[in-house]
Amino acid sequence: xxxxxxxxxxxxxxxxxxxxxxxxxxxxxxxxxxxxxxxxxxxxxxxxxxxxxxxxxxxxxxxxxxxxxxxxxxxxxxxxxxxxxxxxxxxxxxxxxxxxxxxxxxxxxxxxxxxxxxxxxxxxxxxxxxxxxxxxxxxxxxxxxxxxxxxxxxxxxxxxxxxxxxxxxxxxxxxxxxxxxxxxxxxxxxxxxxxxxxxxxxxxxxxxxxxxxxxxxxxxxxxxxxxxxxxxxxxxxxxxxxxxxxxxxxxxxxxxxx
Numbered sequence: 001x002x003x004x005x006x007x008x009x010x011x012x013x014x015x016x017x018x019x020x021x022x023x024x025x026x027x028x029x030x031x032x033x034x035x036x037x038x039x040x041x042x043x044x045x046x047x048x049x050x051x052x053x054x055x056x057x058x059x060x061x062x063x064x065x066x067x068x069x070x071x072x073x074x075x076x077x078x079x080x081x082x083x084x085x086x087x088x089x090x091x092x093x094x095x096x097x098x099x100x101x102x103x104x105x106x107x108x109x110x111x112x113x114x115x116x117x118x119x120x121x122x123x124x125x126x127x128x129x130x131x132x133x134x135x136x137x138x139x140x141x142x143x144x145x146x147x148x149x150x151x152x153x154x155x156x157x158x159x160x161x162x163x164x165x166x167x168x169x170x171x172x173x174x175x176x177x178x179x180x181x182x183x184x185x186x187x188x189x190x191x192x193x194x195x196x197x198x199x200x201x202x203x204x205x206x207x208x209x210x211x212x213x214x215x216x217x218x219x220x221x222x223x224x225x226x227x228x229x230x231x232x233x234x235x236x237x238x239x240x241x242x243x244x245x246x247x248x249x250x251x252x253x254x255x256x257x258x
Contacts, residue, residue, distance in 0.1 A: 023086060023087065023088075023089065024036055024037055024084075024086055024097055025084040025085075025086050025097065027039060027046060027058070027080060028058070029046070029047075029048070029056050029057065029058055030055060030056050030057075030058070031053075031055075031056045034048060036084050036097050036099055037097065038050070039099055040099060040100055040101060040102035040103075041060070041082070041099055041100070041101050041102060041181055041184065042057075042101075042102040042105055042106055042107045043105055043107040043108055043110065043179050044059060044060055044061070044107070044110075044111075044113065044178050044179035044184070045057045045058065045059055045060065045107050045110065046058050046059075046060060046080055046099065047102065047106070047107070049102065049103075052106060054106060054107065057107065058080070059080075059113060059114050060079065060080045060081075060178050060184060061077065061078070061079050061080075061113050061114075061173075061178045062077070062078040062113070062114045062115070062116065063075060063076070063077055063078075063113070063114070063115045063116065064076040064077075064078065064115075064116045064117075064118065065115065065116070065117045065118070066118060066119075066120040066124055066128055067117065067118070067119050067120060068120050068125055068129060068240055069120075069125070069236075069240060070240040070241055072132070072240075074120070074128045074129070074131070074132055074137055075137065075138045075139070075169075075170065076128075076139055076140075076142070077138070077139065077140035077169045077170070077173075078140070079140045079141060079169065079173075079191070081141070081187075081188035081191065081192050082098050082099050082184060082185045082188040082189075083096050083097075083098055083188050083189065083192045084096065084097045084098075084099070085192075098185075101181045113178065122217075122219055122220060122236060123150070123154065123216050123217060124150075125236055125239065125240065126216055126219060126235070126236060126239060126246065126251075127150065127216070127251070129236075129239040129240055130239060130245060130246045130251055130253070131205070131207075131253065133239065133243045133244065133245045134245065134253050134255055135255070136167045136205055136253075136255070138167065138168055138169055138170050138171070139165045139166060139167055139169060139205070140165065140166045140169035140173075140191065141164075141165055141166045141169075141191060141192075142163065142164075142165040143163065143164050143165065144161050144162075144163050144209075145161055145162045145163070145164075146158065146161045146162075147161055153209075153213055154213045154217065156213070157212075157213045157214060158212065158213050159212045159213075160208075160209055160210055160211075160212065161209045162206070162207065162208055162209065163206070163207040163209055164204045164205065164206055164207070165204065165205050165207075166191050166203075166204060166205070167203075167205050167255075169191070172187075172190060172191060173187055173191075203256030203257070204256060205253065205254065205255055205256065206253070206254040207251060207252065207253050207254070208251070208252035209251060210249060210250055210251065210252060211250045211251060215250075219234075219235045219236055220234070220236070
């Protein structure tokens with residue numbers, strides 16, 4: 001009997017250890033982070049497979065319209081794709097996990113898209129206003145290699161990072177219906193596989209963020225003392241009103257060839 005329990009325990013431990021090496025990606029739901037293997041697609045929303053809590057869901061597509069001081073706008077698309085790439089430490093390979101369709105649809109009466117309008121703060125004005133001056137004004141799948149997103153980059157007072165994103169997302173996604181599983185799946189393949197697909201896919205904009213969090217956070221829309229003395233426009237005003245690009249020593253932007 002003891003030998004049986006030892007074997008069973010060893011087997012369970014092996015399975016647990018093997019799965020822990022996978023480090024599956026997670027998605028932020030209202031009630032916290034959930035691993036993608038526990039989630040499913042329901043009429044344009046992501047929810048937990050084994051839950052009927054309709055407050056703990058997130059749309060696969062959310063638009064955030066950033067409004068700049070000069071009256072212009074920048075469109076950020078928060079898009080959750082079906083395909084999620086991760087490094088499996090057990091197999092020592094990069095693998096894809098694909099979110100499946102929920103067995104039961106609970107969200108038939110909800111709109112699958114949402115829109116948020118917000119005033120851009122100084123950091124957003126510098127980062128996204130600079131992209132706008134490169135002709136990039138409609139993005140999705142923004143990924144900060146070390147810190148995941150801008151919020152974490154700033155929160156942890158980071159030094160540098162590399163960022164990638166897809167441009168012209170509205171144009172790419174206009175013929176797809178994100179409330180339909182097959183359409184959402186096809187769109188996911190197009191934006192995720194763009195770099196490798198060779199034609200028709202979405203190329204990535206690459207950004208070397210050479211400014212530290214403290215550097216980019218110190219700028220203000222108004223003129224500094226030295227700028228007032230010299231009669232110069234502020235750093236942010238030059239971006240907004242003179243369409244100046246931030247020097248490549250600070251933010252190096254690479255636009256893919258079309």
